[in-house]
Structures are given as structure tokens and as C-alpha cells.
Amino acid sequence: MEHERCYIYTPPESEGRSSKRQRTRKRDPQPQRAERLATYREIWAQQEDRIQVLSFPLFSMRMSKQYQAALEEADSATQEKIINFVAASTRAEDEPQLSIPTGLVVAGPSIASHGPFFVRLGQRIKEETNSRYAILTSGESPNLKTLLKNLITKITSRIDDDDEELGRPTTSSRKGLKLLNFDLGHVQEWQKMNRVESIVIAIQDSEAFDTGILIELIDLLFSWLDRLPLVLLFGIATSAESFEDRLSGKSLRYLEGQKFDVTQSDEIIEKLFSATIARADVRLRIGPGLSRRILDRQKDHVQNVQDFVDGLKYAYISHFYASYPTVFLQEGLAFEDLSSDVFEAVRNLPSFRRWVEGLLDDRRTHDVRKLLDSDQYLYEKIIEYMDRGQLALSMLSQAVILLTCIREALHMTPQIRLSTIWTRAISGELLGAPLLRETMLTVKKTSSDKLAHVLASLKELDSDENYVSLESFQQELNNLIENNKNSTPLRSQDDVRNESLRTTVVAQKVLLSKHKAALSEQDKAYSDLVAHFHDRLEAYFNAAFVDPRTLFLSEIFMYDLKSPHTEVFQPRPRFAIERALASPHDYLGCDCCGGDQDEATLSATLPATAVLYQLYLNAGALINVSDLWSAFNVMVGDKDAEDESKTMALFQRALAELKNLGMVKPSRKKTDHIAKAMWKGL
Amino acid sequence: MLPDEILERLNAEFPSREQQIQQLFALYSQHLPSPPLLVAHGLTATGKSSIIRAYLKVSGIPFAIVNSRECITGRHLLERIVASCLDALDDFDGGRIDRRPFARTENLSALAVNLQRLFGGRAKFVVVLDGVDAQREAPPTLLPALARFGEMIPNLSLILTATLPLTTALHKPGIPHLHFPPYSRSSLLTILSMHPPKIFLMPPSAEQFPDYTADLAAEDDAWLWGRFLGAVYDSLSKHTGRDLISFKLCAMRMWRPFVDPVIKGQFGTRDFSRLMVNRRFLFQMEDGVLDKIISAEPPAGAGTSASLIEKKRSRAVVHSLPYYTTHLLIAAYLASYNPSRTDVTYFMKHTDKRRNKRRAHSASALGVTKSKHRKIPRHLLTPSPFALDRLLAVFRALIEGTVPQVADLLTQVGTLTSMRLLVRVGGAGAADVLDPGARWRVNFSWEYVRALGRSVNVEVGEYLVGGVD
Secondary structure (H helix, E strand, O other), X not given: OOOOOOOOOOOOOOOOOOOOOOOOOOOOOOOOHHHHHHHHHHHHHHHHHHHHHHHOOOOOOOOOHHHHHHHHHOOHHHHHHHHHHHHHHOOOOOOOOOOEEEEEEEOOOOHHHHHHHHHHHHHHHHHHOOEEXXXXXXXXXXXXXXXXXXXXXXXXXOOOOOOOOOOOOOOOEEOOEEOOOOOOHHHHHHHHHHOOOEEEEEEOOHHHOOHHHHHHHHHHHHHOOOOOOEEEEEEEOOOHHHHHHHOOHHHHHHEEEEEEEOOOHHHHHHHHHHHHOOOOOOOOEEOXXXXXXXXXXXXHOOOOHHHHHHHHHHHHHHHHHHOHHHXXXXXXXXXXXXXXXXXXXXXXXXXXXXHHHHHHHOOOHHHHHHHHHOHHHHHHHHHHHHHHHHHHHHHHHHHHHHHHHHHHHOOOOOOOOHHHHHHHHHOOOOOOOHHHHHHHHHHHHOOHHHHHHHHHHHHHHOOOOOOOOHHHHHHHHHHHHHHOOOOOOOOOOOOHHHEEEEEEEEOOXXXXXXXXXXXXXXXXXXXXXXXXXXXXXXXXXXXXOOOHHHXXXXXXXXXXXXXXXXXXXXXXHHXXXXXXXXXXXXXXXXXXXXXXXXXXXXXXOOOHHHHHHHHHHHOOOEEEHHHHHHHHHHHHOOOOOOOOHHHHHHHXXXXXXXXXXXXXXXXXXXXXXEEEOOOOOO | OOHHHHHHHHHHHOOOOHHHHHXXXXXXXXXXXXXXXXXXXXXXXXXXXXXXXXXXXXXXXXXXXXXXHHOOOHHHHHXXXXXXXXXXXXXXXXXXXXXXXXXXXXXXXXXXXXXXXXXXXXXXXXXXXXXXXXXXXXXXXXXXXXXXXXXXXXXXXXXXXXXXXXXXXXXXXXXXXXXXXXXXXXXXXXXXXXXXXXXXXXXXXXXXXXXXXXXXXXXHHHHHHHHHHHHHHHHHHHHHOOOHHHHHHHHHHHHHHHHHHHXXXXXXXXXXXXXXXXXXXXXXXXXXOOOOOEOOOOOOOOOHHHHHHHHHXXXXXXXXXXXXXXXXXXXXXXXXXXXXXXXXXXXXXXXXXXXXXXXXXXXXXXXXXXXXXXXXXXXXXXXXXXXHHHHHHHHHHHOOOOOXXXXXXXXXXXXXXXXXXXXXXXXXXXXXXXXXXXXXXXXXOHHHHHHHHHHOOOOHHHHOOOOOO
């Protein structure tokens, strides 16, 4: 072939498709699932502990010290306030109460988290005060009677809050007389026997209640206030003012109390993120794409702590379920436990190929041959590189925490959250990014008082990595500061205030020159210190901010698949229907209405509903059915056939289907017309 | 107790109600016959219930009081009447009446039978139905039937209290009515002056003011409180709420901030006029009159204007919503307040020409308002309903870039509905959640949406037809 300048490459002709290899043994579609499940459970249990410590502090008995601070900031502070309020409202025993003690709990617009919040609050109230707690939701209170029935059931049912209605005195007889089942007399009798200090009624979603019912309820409860020690809690999603605006002046007079603000859910999310994803000691990481997706969804669409946790859990589950090599995440795994399939799977990983290609470039063919042939050798390498990868990632997280901490200590604007920095770091774009450069420059310029602050806050992080010998730095800095006799802090040589611009006019040309002010001895010493510190930090960041996706085995210790997550958490029902109707061949996979055609073109081979849908899309808001029929007939109908009945049947069925999907509806505006109810792409 | 003593005590307890107490005394005494039915009527907080209760307590007549407010249905009321009559008789006689025959009172006839059986051969008994005109789910025959109970049960006398006289509802002429007129200014002042609140919650230190005794303090309290009440009534309560409760609440709300300088030692306890001048802003603001759940903290110092502005700002604070939710709300507002035919002008991806046209449009709208008939600005009208697709279309026009058609958008619409920021409105299919023809309406004000828009850098006024000044 050498004599030809160019030639047409013809691949060897194959006879159709290659013959299938016969399956010789029975394959397990899910090899070693039990082990993976166990690993998943173990890893997720750790995460769940962290989540629970953060957001549900009460239930977690294993409270570690380092979370105490975070815990105090989460909603337990608000709960504490509410409990104190409830406890305080019970004091007045004999004097007549002028109004019902009321707590307005402004819980923010994430409605889904209201439920768990009030349940947790109830647990604490029951534990810490001698009171009864009942939650009312709008769904179970369509009218006053049902509401009262529910309330009575909840208050008077057995102490241990089982969902079954045990021992409920539906027809309690008061000295022979039966009370109706919505009579608060039941509660009064119960109170006579139990003598609780307060009965707390939490109205979980006050917005969704009918205003009339709320007003009547308040009126009724107020008239019972001389017999029952009532406390009301209203869960509010919008604002306390709008809640007050809804009630009448009379009901407002019956209520008096305080407002409690629950921690904003984005702050809780931030805490959860740093506790679960961006931690140094996590065995399975969530990759940049997925974590960005989860965070964006929280910011743009829903604010919901539970959703965040669910998303994380689902990612963990799908990782372990779908990928066989994840079995390596199990600790203390022996070579004998594994089948050769898993090594085959590892050899197919893209990161393995990249790594091997790297080895080949280094001309270490022997190693590569060994990797491909020997499972034992590969096993050892995998174990080694798993540890290396984990180390690299934990170093990265550590560096991110450090970077955030420095930025915070220096009060740099704009404030960038840990989650943002972490997501950028894990996608490997932080090194050389303006963010990092700017931070490092600011470090270089800091004066001694600020640097002391930075060092102090870094020390609080108490990480075990000795990236910089903090102690010696602090020591030196302290020495310098002590020797400094001036009241002004020491400045480094890069500080702007040590520079001056000098203008000289030479031969009618203006020369601008920067000039460094003369530095004192101490300032010089300090400059050296800062420069040293800066260099150490920079070296550390350079080492830490690697692109984790280039690491060998990154597929195992990092999960970053978009596909199942979006389908599960952000389904697109309307888009799916529209797509199915607009391009049915995507689903049908038939040859007749092939994909090479333009989407908008119509062909008679399409399903009748799809044809009609195309016509529907081209029509205006009001559609003449007769026109639609004639267009449809032209498209689908047999040109020669006189009999239209078959086409008509197709047309009617298609139209009925569109109506069933809610796309058209009968219109009274014009005779023989239907109205378009849905537009594509909304 | 002697009759005169009773009168004296009640009159002391309830000032300026001598006439009513006298009438009650004449109508309900142990030995003289009583009317079978009496209607006590008067506005809220005129002492109807408390005077009747207090009188019956001291009169020695067995009685039962049923509060209609606590009865959820008409039947509930009937059951409560029988139950409380039984309780009252038990208490009065000290005995036990067998309750089994009275287990059920389903309707008015059963009530008549039960009461007949209960009071047969007994002395006089008074049943008070408090606030009977506000009974929920009352059977239509309730009041006429009650009016005729006296014919069947001779020893029962009923007292009904109501806001307005029940002249036509009873369908029976000649029912005695007892009117409780609203209190006049002087009687309001007398009543509230009976229990003056303290100026000093903590008595001043004994070493510093050795001669300021508790008696002296009480005297000062009464003096200042009396003056203060007059000022509050004349400046605020006269115009906002003249009944006893509103007046009392208003005065109580303003009392603490009013005496604040006295406690700090700036003024003496009897410097009323100087105190008035110093605290005049209390009487200029509406805070004392408004009913609120959260008791407002007293405004700090005399820097009133600054604190007022701050307060206004804090009221407009919006709970932070997710980004797209905010835009959905703005879109909903626009869909509610803009007529749909203007959507093309406002939300098409337009060229500069069209933008000019838009401006001209709003200017012409303004011109019309000046010349011919005055138009009410759109944002003051009630919002009009819109279809879901229009909301989504406006939403997509507002947002720069594309938004995937995820289910989260519809979830947000659902969430906003359960927060009552969006409201589903009527139509035939209102009960059907999946009805495609469902229409929605916004349930928040212009101020709210403007604050929302500014939080995401959207000036809502630019998109609103007619503009907002």
C-alpha cells in the first residue's frame, strides 16, 4: 500500500452481526450484592448520624463534641425558646387569663419541613414540660366539627402516641349523660384526671386553614380558657403580619404571644452539606455535577432539608446498587472474597484505561501486562490506589475548609459559601482560579493583627494535617507583635500602604514609578514571615487541589451520575407527554416514521393522536373541529376510498385522547369550536 | 342577704347599671312570679352576661348558664341545656338526680319533654342562654320554640342574651326586653378608674424616697390614670372603639410607654401636662389602637420618625423564597392584573419599536384618566383569575434563559396554593384538582410583589399595564 498516497479504508466485511458467544455458566446479575448492601448501610449510617446530629438533635444520643456548636445554631435554639414560652405561660394559676398564650412560629416557605419540625417540637415539649401536645393540619380539618373531633382524639388518646386509637373515650358518659364527640367537655374530663400544666395545640399550616374555621376555633378555645390551660402554636410560612391580617380584630384580642423565627433552611442545608459531603473523612464522595444539581435545586425550586437528605441517600444507594466495583469501598476486604468479574469490571473503568495509558507512556509495559493478567497484582494496586484517592480527596476537602476559613477570617467580599467553593474544587477548576489567586494575594498583604486573627481561626479548625506549622508561625508572630512599639500593626512589604506612586517629568514625559516606602526592621521581619506563610499555603493548595476525576478509581469513591437522580427527583411529566406526542418514533422505534425527518413533518404512518397533535399545535386558541377533521382526513385518510368511517373513527379517538389529556376542552365562545388548553413547552 | 344589700353590692361592682339591676331585681326574686322569657340585649361589653350571672348568684334562685359560643351545633346546645340544668339542680339540692332518662336530647321536642320531666314539681328555675343569636347551625324553630317553653313548663324562666332585640325572631308578642345601652364617656371613665394600674412596677428604693409610701403611690396611680384615661378617650378611643374592652386595651397598651419618663425620673408623678407634651407621639400613632398578637415593644426614646421608618421597613420584609418561586409569584401577579390581550405587547421578545409603543400605551392610558372618567388604578382592583398555562407562559417570559420543564414548577404552584398565596377559584371543576380548566388568582398585595420583585431585580411596575405611581 505504500505506493498509494491515500486509500479508502474498508473494514473487513462481517456477516451481519457477530455471533453471540454462548453463555456457559449462569451469571449472577448482581454479584456480591449483599456485601455492597452492607457497605452501603455502614457508610450511610455514618452519614445519617451526622445528619441527625445536625438537624434532629434530640433523637441522636451519640452526640459528638464537634457538632455541639452547630447544633446550638440549628433549630433547637428556636425550640428552646418555644418551650420556655410554653412553660412560662402555665404559671398563672388562679388569676383569670385575658388571652390565649400564642406562639407564632414563622417556619419559612419550605412547607414540607414544617411537619417534622412540629413533631420534633412536640417531642421536646412533652419531655421537658408537663403538657399535652396535639398537632392539627389543614387536611384533617375541613370544618369545625371534624377539627374538634380530631383535636379531642389527639388530646385524650393514650399517652404513648401510637397511631391507633387506643382507649379513646368516644362515648364517654359524664354521670350518665353522653357528650357529643365534638364537645370539648371530653378534654375537660381528661384534664380533671390528668392535670397537665398546659395543653398545647399546634396548628401546623395555618395558611391552608380556612380563615372562618380559624376564627371560630379561636373564639371557642377562648371561651374554654377558664377551664382548660390552652396554649396555641401557629405554624406560618409567609409572615406573622400576613397571618394577623387574616384574622379579625376580635380574634386578635383573644390571642397574645410571641413570634419565633425558625432557622432558614438554606443555612441548615449549608450545614448539612459541610457535615455530609464536604467533610474530610467521607468514604464515598458526591461528584461536582450532582452536588451542584442538588444545591441548585435547593436554591431555585424547593427549600427542603428532607429532600436534600433524600437526594444524598438515593445517590449512595444507586452508586452501590449499580456498580460492582464499589465492593472495594468495604473495609478489610480480602482477595479471596472477590471473584474475577470485579477485576474485569475494574479493567473496563475509564480511569483504569487512562492510568494504563499513562503507564505505557512511561514505558512501563511490564507493569501493564501484569495489571492485565494478574488479579492478585491488580488487587494490591487497587487497595493502594483506593487509599491514595481517599487521601487526596480528604486533603482536598481539608484545603477547601481551610480556604473558606481564611476568607472568613479576612472578611473578604463577596462571601462565598463553603458549598460553592467545594463544588468548584471537586470539579478541579479551583487551581488557578481568580478566587484562589485573590485570596492568596490578600494573604500576602495582610497586616499583623489580621494575620493573628487568621492563625487563631485556623487553629480552631484543629485539623490533624500539618500543612503549615501553625505553632511556630504563631510564636514568631507573637514575638514580632510584642516587639512592635508602634500602635499601628505591622505591615508586609506588599501592603498597598507601603507603596507610593512617584511622578517624575523627564524631557517633557511623565514617568510614573512605584516606590516602596522604606521598611522598618520589624516590618521586614514580618514581611518575611508573611511571605513564608504564603508560600507554604500556596504549596499546600497546589498539592491539594487536584482534579479528582483524573485519579485512578475515581469512579468508585466518587459518584457523579446525572441520570437516575434527575429522573427521580426532577421528573418532567409534561415534557414527556409532549415529546411522546410530538415525536413518537423516539418511543416506537419503527422504520416507517424514521428519525431522519424533521420533527414537524407529518406523515400518515404516525399514530393518529400524534398527527392530530401536530395539527393542534399549528392551530390557534380556538380550533374549528370541522377544519381539523378535513386536515386530518387529508393527512391520514385514504384518497381513493369513499368510505370515511374508518378515518373518522381514528379522528374521534385521537380527539378524545387529547381531551382526556386535558389539551382541548369544549368552548362556548364559538359554535363547532374547541378551545386549546395547553401550549407546548410550558 | 337582704334585698337592699344585694342592690348595693351589685351597684358597687357594676357602676352605672342601676336601672338594669333594679329591673332584674324586680323580675327575678325568690317569692314573686317571674316572666317565662326575658330578652337581655345590648352591644358587646355592656355587662349583660356578667350582671345577670352576678345577680343570679346572689339571688338564691337555682339557675344554669349555657354559652352558645361553646355549642357547635343546635343539638349540642340542647344537650348542653339539659346537662347544665342537671348539674345546677345537683349543686342546688346537694342530691343526685338519676340521669339515665335524660341521656338523649335530639331535638326541641325532646328538650321540652326532658325539661318538663326535670322541673315537674320543683320551684322556680332560671336558664340563661348566652349569646343565643350567634348559635351555630341553629334549627330555624329554635327561638320561637324557646319563646313558648314557658307555656309548657310553668316553673321555668328563660333569659336570652343577644346583641339586638329579638322582636321578630321570637314570633310572639309581649316579650319583655331589657336593654343594656353602651356606656357613656363618664361611665367608662368611672369603671376603668376603679382599678388603676401601677406607675412603678418596682417601688422606688426606700432609702432614696423614704416618705413615698404605698398609699401615696396608690393615690398617684389613681390621679394620673384618671387624667390619662380622659386623654386617651378624647384623642383615640372616641373615634376608634368606644366599647369598654377596646378602650381598656388601648389604654393598657399605652400606659407603660406613657409613664416611662416618670419611672426614669424625668417628670414627677403629677406633671401630667408636661408628660402629655413629651409623650404626644403616643397619641399620634395608631399603635395603641391596633390589635396585635405580638405585643409590640415600646418605642425607644423620642426618636420617633426614625423608628417609624424602620418599623415600616421591617414590615415589608419578605421571607426568602427560592428563585423560581419568586418569579412564579411575580408572574402570577402580572397574569392576574394584566388583561390577557396586552400580553403580546409586554412579554413578546420585542424590538425597540415595540418598547416605545408600550410606553405610549401606558401614557395614553394616563391621558384618559385625566380627561374623561377617572379610572381606578389596576392594582387596587380585585385580581382576575388566570389559567395555569398563562402563568407559566408569563413566567418563562420573565426569566432570562430557559427553565427545564420539571415537575418542581408545578410542585411550587401547589405549595404556593397551600400557603394561600395563590388561590384556586370557582368554576364547575373547582373540586377536581386535575381539571385542566382550573383558574387561579393571586392573594397578595402590590407592596408584597414589589418587594419580591426587587429581591430578584425585577421591577414589577414596568410590566404592569397602566403603570403604578
